[in-house]
Amino acid sequence: MDVPGRTPPGSRADVDAGRWPDVARIPPAGPARTAVARYLVGRALRRLDLIAPPAGARPATVGPRLVLHDPDAFHRRVGRHGLIGFGESYMAGEWDSDDLAGVLTVLAGHVDELVPAPLRRLRGLWVSARPAGDRNTRDGARTNIQRHYDLSNDLFAAFLDPTLTYSSAIFRALPARFDSLASAQHRKIDRLLDLAGAGEGTRLLEIGTGWGELALRAAARGARVTTLTLSEEQAALARERIAAAGLADRVDVQLRDYRDIEGRYDAVVSVEMIEAVGADYWPAYFTALRRALAPGGRIALQAITMGHRQMLHTAATHTFISKYVFPGGLIPSREAIAAHSAAAGLRTAADDGFGEHYAETLRLWRERFTAHRPVVTGLGFDPVFQRMWEFYLAYSEAGFRSRYLDVRQLLLTEGTPR
The missing domain is CATH 3.40.50.150 (Vaccinia Virus protein VP39)
Incomplete structure (x- = not known):
């Protein structure tokens, strides 16, 4: 269930930018990256039955659900920073779950299937090397x-x-x-x-x-x-x-x-x-x-x-x-x-x-x-x-x-x- 939220352009006013710079800063809208993230994440969540149904609707099955409060920011972060962006989006309050460990367990159990095989070769586009420091x-x-x-x-x-x-x-x-x-x-x-x-x-x-x-x-x-x-x-x-x-x-x-x-x-x-x-x-x-x-x-x-x-x-x-x-x-x-x-x-x-x-x-x-x-x-x-x-x-x-x-x-x- 998408619950769009309003945020100041490019940042979250409710996050201490000095303490959490990468959580406060929402990545700029890269149309291609964001579109790919929206497609891949949406595809994975639907296939794994992790998206919460619309308010008032009865779920087809019982299980953990992920609720998006700010889908645009969520997809920007995932498109730009992959799993780090996924976690930072949670830190920013852009998504939630009534069973966080349950959602993450389902995703962990299917981690090798979340990205189609042809796109795995492009992994370098959304992951970075560990800091030498x-x-x-x-x-x-x-x-x-x-x-x-x-x-x-x-x-x-x-x-x-x-x-x-x-x-x-x-x-x-x-x-x-x-x-x-x-x-x-x-x-x-x-x-x-x-x-x-x-x-x-x-x-x-x-x-x-x-x-x-x-x-x-x-x-x-x-x-x-x-x-x-x-x-x-x-x-x-x-x-x-x-x-x-x-x-x-x-x-x-x-x-x-x-x-x-x-x-x-x-x-x-x-x-x-x-x-x-x-x-x-x-x-x-x-x-x-x-x-x-x-x-x-x-x-x-x-x-x-x-x-x-x-x-x-x-x-x-x-x-x-x-x-x-x-x-x-x-x-x-x-x-x-x-x-x-x-x-x-x-x-x-x-x-x-x-x-x-x-x-x-x-x-x-x-x-x-x-x-x-x-x-x-x-x-x-x-x-x-x-x-x-x-x-x-x-x-x-x-x-x-x-x-x-x-x-x-x-x-x-x-x-x-x-």
């Missing part, structure tokens, strides 16, 4: 981490569970009716610590501290933990939580790049860190893991993955997520992990996937974020940010629900693959 050099990695994880500890507390764990949980059963998110996060952490063989006296290295929950649970088992992060906000709160638990003598939180690891460890654990490393630095990441491992040691990783062909396309493309959420990051394929870990002298001894559990985790995060909008507003995050964050959570959930994405726990040990 987002590369994860030592300085770049620190800046990229700060742009996400240093937004505000209170922001993350508004939608995470009390453990402040920002990675996939593992539930007893799905959907998660009889399991709290906190207990499901502890189940995930305990599986990783078991995989790594962490116990009394274990020298354990964690790459990517988060807010300290894994380090706390490892220390409670009797391990001596060194945990690394580049986020000053996370480090400060993690130290507070560790001290409050009386475990400061067992956990050393360091502001340190993974490339600067010192010492050898019986166990190394890294949870959803590889996605932030960037493809250029995966060799350095796995080399650092191998270098940190004492003889007979074990490495437990949790990693989001995507198909190898999709990874290669994403690596060459500036995406909504790389622009607004995780600059410099890239989700690896299982093939990429296997190749880079083997090149560093590691072999995969175990590999278990549980993507449907990440979809459930993200659903719960999104529900909590929506329920705590007044808190988020009070922290100074404007409506455009809130729509961006909601889109990011729903977009990620859709990736796992459609099986475009997966999440896996892997055990790596010394030696080459058999």
Whole structure:
């Protein structure tokens, strides 16, 4: 259902242009691009039955629906910037849905069919390369981490569970009716610590501290933990939580790049860190893991993955997520992990996937974020940010629900693959 809206020529008066320049600015009307976008998007939405019927009309089927409030701006953005424009149009309030994750799941499940094959060769017309400045050099990695994880500890507390764990949980059963998110996060952490063989006296290295929950649970088992992060906000709160638990003598939180690891460890654990490393630095990441491992040691990783062909396309493309959420990051394929870990002298001894559990985790995060909008507003995050964050959570959930994405726990040990 199209509900045309009036906007000032070339911009949105209701968006802070200083904070959100590309959301405030509506791309100029390029007749050819806009017409192609109108045709392709309309064709896809009609075929997937995602367009809401006119007011008062009964839908032919029951399912998620997309409602256009400003179709001209919507098609201009998609025609000019593809999927980034699609997300920015949502941030600008130019379209909505009563089931955002549902709409995005349908689109993710048919992503390879949305553009007719002959037009896929023209993909370069509406996608752009990743900015060179987002590369994860030592300085770049620190800046990229700060742009996400240093937004505000209170922001993350508004939608995470009390453990402040920002990675996939593992539930007893799905959907998660009889399991709290906190207990499901502890189940995930305990599986990783078991995989790594962490116990009394274990020298354990964690790459990517988060807010300290894994380090706390490892220390409670009797391990001596060194945990690394580049986020000053996370480090400060993690130290507070560790001290409050009386475990400061067992956990050393360091502001340190993974490339600067010192010492050898019986166990190394890294949870959803590889996605932030960037493809250029995966060799350095796995080399650092191998270098940190004492003889007979074990490495437990949790990693989001995507198909190898999709990874290669994403690596060459500036995406909504790389622009607004995780600059410099890239989700690896299982093939990429296997190749880079083997090149560093590691072999995969175990590999278990549980993507449907990440979809459930993200659903719960999104529900909590929506329920705590007044808190988020009070922290100074404007409506455009809130729509961006909601889109990011729903977009990620859709990736796992459609099986475009997966999440896996892997055990790596010394030696080459058999």
